[in-house]
Amino acid sequence: MSYTVTFDYYIPSEQTITGLIAPIQSGNTGSTLLNVTGSWQSVSANIVVRDEGVGNANDRKMRFYAHNGTTTGFAADDDVFYLKNIVVTQTTADGHVTTWYDQSGFGNHASNSNESEQPLIVDGGSVAQFDGINSIEFNGTSHELAASLSLSTTAFSSFSVAGTDGAAGTNAQAIFGSNVTAFYSQIRSYDLETRISSSPILTLDDDIGNNPNQMQLFASINGTSAGNQYIDGTIGNRSPLDTSSSGGISETSVYIGSANGQRYLGGGISEIIIFNSDQSTNLGTVTTGGGTLIQGNINTYFDIV
Amino acid sequence: MWYIGTREEVEAYNQKVNEAKAYKGSITSNWANPRQHPDGSKWAIIAHTTEPDEESGLTLVEELGEDWNPTEE
Numbered sequence: 001m002s003y004t005v006t007f008d009y010y011i012p013s014e015q016t017i018t019g020l021i022a023p024i025q026s027g028n029t030g031s032t033l034l035n036v037t038g039s040w041q042s043v044s045a046n047i048v049v050r051d052e053g054v055g056n057a058n059d060r061k062m063r064f065y066a067h068n069g070t071t072t073g074f075a076a077d078d079d080v081f082y083l084k085n086i087v088v089t090q091t092t093a094d095g096h097v098t099t100w101y102d103q104s105g106f107g108n109h110a111s112n113s114n115e116s117e118q119p120l121i122v123d124g125g126s127v128a129q130f131d132g133i134n135s136i137e138f139n140g141t142s143h144e145l146a147a148s149l150s151l152s153t154t155a156f157s158s159f160s161v162a163g164t165d166g167a168a169g170t171n172a173q174a175i176f177g178s179n180v181t182a183f184y185s186q187i188r189s190y191d192l193e194t195r196i197s198s199s200p201i202l203t204l205d206d207d208i209g210n211n212p213n214q215m216q217l218f219a220s221i222n223g224t225s226a227g228n229q230y231i232d233g234t235i236g237n238r239s240p241l242d243t244s245s246s247g248g249i250s251e252t253s254v255y256i257g258s259a260n261g262q263r264y265l266g267g268g269i270s271e272i273i274i275f276n277s278d279q280s281t282n283l284g285t286v287t288t289g290g291g292t293l294i295q296g297n298i299n300t301y302f303d304i305v
Numbered sequence: 306m307w308y309i310g311t312r313e314e315v316e317a318y319n320q321k322v323n324e325a326k327a328y329k330g331s332i333t334s335n336w337a338n339p340r341q342h343p344d345g346s347k348w349a350i351i352a353h354t355t356e357p358d359e360e361s362g363l364t365l366v367e368e369l370g371e372d373w374n375p376t377e378e
Contacts, residue, residue, distance in 0.1 A: 096333075098330065098332035098333055099332055111332055113332055113334045114333075114335045114337050115326070115328075115333050115335070115337070116336055116337040116351040116353075117337065117338070118333070141351075141368070141369070261340075262375050
């Protein structure tokens with residue numbers, strides 16, 4: 001386990017104490033003598049602490065010893081030293097997402113009560129990113145979140161900012177409705193496939209080029225007579241799809257990052273917006289660094305294009 | 306890293322991790338849901354640490370093979 005430790009110390013001049021023994025060596029295999037007197041000194045150190053059961057138990061303690069230039073075993077009545085601004089930062093911790101809170105106000109929060117299945121927002125002490133964009137990190141093997149909701153409609157729209165670093169052809173489910181085959185948005189390294197109706201089954205399947213490791217803005221619209229997909233603001237080359245016979249979808253829960261225990265997404269998801277309506281007229285455009293309406297707002301925020 | 310074994314073995318492992326973790330949060334209450342192989346012959350659970358748990362009787366593997374993925378509809 002690794003930490004960074006920063007602190008300031010001050011040892012007055014002309015006293016018996018002339019130094020401090022501080023545990024600031026990597027591995028804690030020894031300590032360092034700090035012996036500048038008469039002025040405040042700043043110290044910053046990276047520390048790798050031994051695991052439980054390895055080495056001496058004292059190696060996992062952070063202690064400061066007064067030193068007289070020869071030893072730590074001496075009398076120093078009335079002597080002093082000062083420490084301030086002590087900051088210990090754990091640099092190897094993971095931060096799990098227990099709940100991804102719905103910002104719409106409808107309370108459709110997505111969560112997972114199993115620790116090993118919770119995606120990460122902090123990975124090894126750093127905020128999780130995918131393609132340089134802050135995102136929730138899914139490991140492709142076990143991470144998923146689920147939200148209970150009521151979504152029964154013949155027209156809907158979904159927007160997501162997501163990317164996968166899975167192997168070519170790996171099915172990576174970003175959004176998945178609980179009714180099998182009814183509703184999902186699935187990224188491979190070369191296409192985006194969205195199922196927009198289960199009765200009959202209608203699937204949009206558009207090429208996105210080979211873009212592994214790249215965060216992309218996906219928009220899928222199921223309108224009253226046609227469905228379209230947009231990738232980074234550009235309509236897919238296999239859209240539009242005739243949806244005039246669509247029976248729509250009926251969902252009671254939606255999974256994020258998997259298809260309910262399978263087709264796990266390895267990569268990142270930064271945004272998911274689902275409407276129970278056709279948002280074609282609010283779709284907007286994407287231009288470099290910006291754009292208009294929904295897609296433009298998303299691109300402006302995440303700087304995808 | 307995953308442990309593979311019988312249902313009883315992986316459930317016992319999950320219980321062991323849960324007892325060590327003693328979850329107190331309002332959301333997180335369990336380490337993992339054991340996963341059954343599609344042919345029903347064995348079970349797997351995500352390993353909590355990479356240290357082999359020799360007493361459990363479980364087999365530690367780096368990843369689950371493709372045969373663990375259900376066939377797509």
